[in-house]
Amino acid sequence: MKIAIFGPSRRVGVVVDNDVVDINGAYAKYVADTTDTARSTAAAALEVPADLNSFIEQGAGALAGAKAALAHLSANSITTGLDGERLVFALDSVRLHAPIDGKSRVFAALANFADHMQAAADNTASGSDKATLSRLVSGGPKYFIKDPRVVSADGDDLQFPRRTDLLDYEAEVAVVLGKRGKDIAADDFGSYIYGYTLVNDWSIRDNVSFGPDFQYSKNFDGSATVGPWIVVDEGLDPQDIDVEARVNGEVRQSGNTKSMIHSFAALGEYLSRDSTLFPGDLISGGTPKGTAVDSSIRDSEGGFEDDSAFLNPGDVVEISSRAIGSVTNTVTGTRTGKK
Structure with a gap:
């Protein structure tokens, strides 16, 4: 799995072929579609965070959530999130930042x-x-x-x-x-x-x-x-x-x-x-x-x-x-x- 940082908000994305997927938004969509929780956005913020170091700290759990979300998007041809926001971007259309948080050494x-x-x-x-x-x-x-x-x-x-x-x-x-x-x-x-x-x-x-x-x-x-x-x-x-x-x-x-x-x-x-x-x-x-x-x-x-x-x-x-x-x-x- 390729973990990238992309866009003006410096969000975590997963690179799949020639696309980058907003994985926090994708996971929120996955949770909303497959569970009864009314707090899918909050669950995503905790389990598959949008900022890099928080995502890394979640370890295997965040990676498993990312894989589940990617599979859900692929199986159902989903490209937009809970509020209609875009989840999938062409890799050559976005800016990738260095994959390191400013606090890291x-x-x-x-x-x-x-x-x-x-x-x-x-x-x-x-x-x-x-x-x-x-x-x-x-x-x-x-x-x-x-x-x-x-x-x-x-x-x-x-x-x-x-x-x-x-x-x-x-x-x-x-x-x-x-x-x-x-x-x-x-x-x-x-x-x-x-x-x-x-x-x-x-x-x-x-x-x-x-x-x-x-x-x-x-x-x-x-x-x-x-x-x-x-x-x-x-x-x-x-x-x-x-x-x-x-x-x-x-x-x-x-x-x-x-x-x-x-x-x-x-x-x-x-x-x-x-x-x-x-x-x-x-x-x-x-x-x-x-x-x-x-x-x-x-x-x-x-x-x-x-x-x-x-x-x-x-x-x-x-x-x-x-x-x-x-x-x-x-x-x-x-x-x-x-x-």
Whole structure:
């Protein structure tokens, strides 16, 4: 099942083929048609809520209600709700928002694909850079946080940040948490995974420091594209999901979560130590090789001999997975010092 957020009211929808169904309205119609209750709208608000985090918190019950409502609509060719409101929309006629609530967090794994880190190390002549990359790979999980309030969605333009001349892409798979948990054992983490979505971890590569200000290179308006929806209840193996990045149609990255250094379970255990994870939180698993930064040769001073792999205004970046879907964004604005 594909759980999306759509329209100006940011309601939960279920994507079916080329349509998106207002699932709260559909469930209210189902309850009214199949039970004696006089409070079908109230029942729907409780059991199959219209806002994302409430829907996620209802867990299996909300998913079962959604399936029942979809079957009822399909069997009876129903397209309108209790008050005649539209329930079924063509997917290409509505705006899909990033499937994350503003209260939720985006935890992003750092240095979590060996091939990505090895490629970066192979392409640098700086001993200090090699030592830094080795340190990042060694030891336990490492992460940073993206600001969920300024995420971007499939189809949004990404404004080229004025503070950079080196803008990069990172194709990633993320898990969405389905229930609250603290001090979660890795062996138990699977039960906390609600579903899966895609992330483009847009990154600034000018003078990157892995010190206290590292997050400055990872956070700007639109710097995490999330979507296009959350794939739920499809029996996916979190450690066997493919992911790919294309720039202007050219494949730049092609990887699989099986190559993660630290699994989603290990990340969940690490992130939940003494800290509560909440329904709707995202954990993004890191990126495979093929980014601009790991594909470009650095000189002994840390600069790039050729920066043509980095993004330019007008570039179209697509992140995709056969198991999940795809998100596409166009870079706009001006690359200040180059093309």
